[in-house]
Structures are given as structure tokens and as C-alpha cells.
Amino acid sequence: MSLPAVVTFWLYLIFLIPSIIFCIFCLYNFLIDGSLRKALHNHVFIIILFFTLFYELTDIIWFIYYSHTSIVLSSTPMFCLIWIYVDYAGYVTILLLMSWAAIERHILIFHQNFMATSMKRFLLHYLPLIIFSIYPFIFYFVVFFVIPCDVPFNYNRQRCAHGFCLFNNAFVGTLDAIVDYIVPTFITIILSIALIIRVWHKKCRVGQRFQWKKYKKMTIQLVSISFLYFVLYLPFMILNTAYTAGLSTNIGFDFFGTSSDLSYLIVLFIPFMCVASSPELRGKFQKITRVRRRSRRIVGPEPLPMYHVRSTRAVR
Secondary structure, three states: OOOOOOHHHHHHHHHHHHHHHHHHHHHHHHHHHHHHHHOOOHHHHHHHHHHOEEEEHHHHHHHHHHHHHHHOOOOOOHHHHHHHHHHHHHHHHHHHHHHHHHHHHHHHHOHHHHOHHHHHHHHHHHHHHHHHHHHHHHHHHHHHHOOOOOOOOOOOOOOHHHHHHHHHHHHHHHHHHHHHHHHHHHHHHHHHHHHHHHHHHHHHHHHHHOOOHHHHHHHHHHHHHHHHHHHHHHHHHHHHHHHHHOOOOOOOOOHHHHHHHHHHHHHHHHHHHHHHHHHHHHHHHHHHHEEEEEEEEOOOOOOOEEOOOOOOOEEE
């Protein structure tokens, strides 16, 4: 059982607008500030934010409209195909990039020599970003536009109930569940926990020789966003893994539906966590809020000199 439509509508609508604003704020500062733009550890999050903004302006808005009206935005087969395609490809792209961010943090902190040359940086930094950004869109294009599917469009169901096409082929459905959801989720969570342990152990063992302040930001940036997956996505993924392994869908299916709806909140919360976990972005945001508070400060009327009619002396 999913969340009630009215709860879903307001829950997503409340967070959508500020999330878009924060996302644009993050992207603007990441791209304008040369030091932030050139830092290798920021590249993956710049791409994640691009896909987050794209996802919010398309899939999330369509989802909110459906939650409010109980009918899809456009009752046409083409719109249904576009919605299901954007929904799956966009979400999986963000998930895969997050899993790569978890892997890359270990490389950037503990194996810096792997990025020492241009060729190594291309193979271990830029190429994975390109692959994980393109692969989901190719895979789901084949699934939804190339492979025949006889599932009828239902315009009164979320994404026109066309997601069932993914499971027409048992092999494709299982492959998608394992490669695109289960493995990336557990990589993100496990490697984020491992990163905390490794950084803390290195700091305690090496002491001042370990550049703690430099790597602290990189660690917090990853762990803060990984925390979203741990809280909002791990319960859903545990059940999804169990169902893929053969567990009956009669067990915990109501909770599965609720956790599925809540999992989309991860996308909305990513921009907030980016600002909160980055000292540079946090400082820029606080500077903006201070300026706005000063501009809104009420200035009282200045006291004017008062003159008696019979005297030329001003009484203040």
C-alpha cells in the first residue's frame, strides 16, 4: 500500500520548490567558483546535481500532478513512455553516480597516485562519470522503446502502470534489480561506512601527517548524502532484494509500497545535503541570508528638530 495521495502531494510539493532553488544555488557556485569547479571530488556531485534538477523539473512534477489528480499529465502513450523512461533512467543514473562517488572517495583519499597522470585521471575519474551518466539512458531506452511490450497503458495509474514491461522478461528484470538497484545501494552504504572507519583509523594512527582537514570535507560530503540512502532507501532495497531472491510479495508489501514512495525524497534532499556538507557553499548561503536580513531591517524615522513658535532655538 502506498502513501495516501494527499499526503504524497503535499509532502513532495513542500520540498520541491526549495529543493530546486538549492539545486540551482549549488550548481551556480560549483560552476562559477574556479576552485570548486576544478576539485576532482566535486565533479561527480556537479553531475548528480544536474540530473537532480532535470529529475525534479520532469518526473517529480509529473508525480505531484498525478498525486493531486489521480490521472497522468497527458493521457497519451508517448507521454507514458517518456515518463517511465525518465523515471527509471534518471533515478538509476543518480544512484549509480552516488555509488561511484563512494568508490572514488577511497581512491582520492588513500590512493592519490592513481590520479597522478592525465591518462589515469581519464580512466579512473572522467570515464566512469561518462559511463554511469549514459548507460541507464541506453539500457532503459532498449527496455521501453525497443523490446516489445503488450502491457496496456493505464492513465489512472502512476507512470501509466507501464513499469511492468520491465518484468516481462525475467532475465532483464532480475538483471535490472541486481545491477541497477541492489548492488549500487549496498556499495554506497557499505563503502561510506568503510570510509568513516578508514579515515578515523588513519587520523588516529598517522596523526598530523594525515591531512585531516582536507579529507574531512570529502568524507562529510559523501557520508551526508549516503545517509539519505541509508534512512530512506535501504528498507525498500532490503525488501526488493528479498523479493528478487524469491520471497513472497505477500510479506511486507504494504511497507514496500510506502518505502517506495518515500525513496523519491532522496532526490529532493540531495541539494540540501550538498549545501549543509560543504563549508564553501554553506558560507556563501549564510552570506546571502545575512545580506537579506540587513536589507529587511526596519529603519525608524529620524527625529526632526522641533521649533517653538516664539523662539529660534531648536528643541531636540
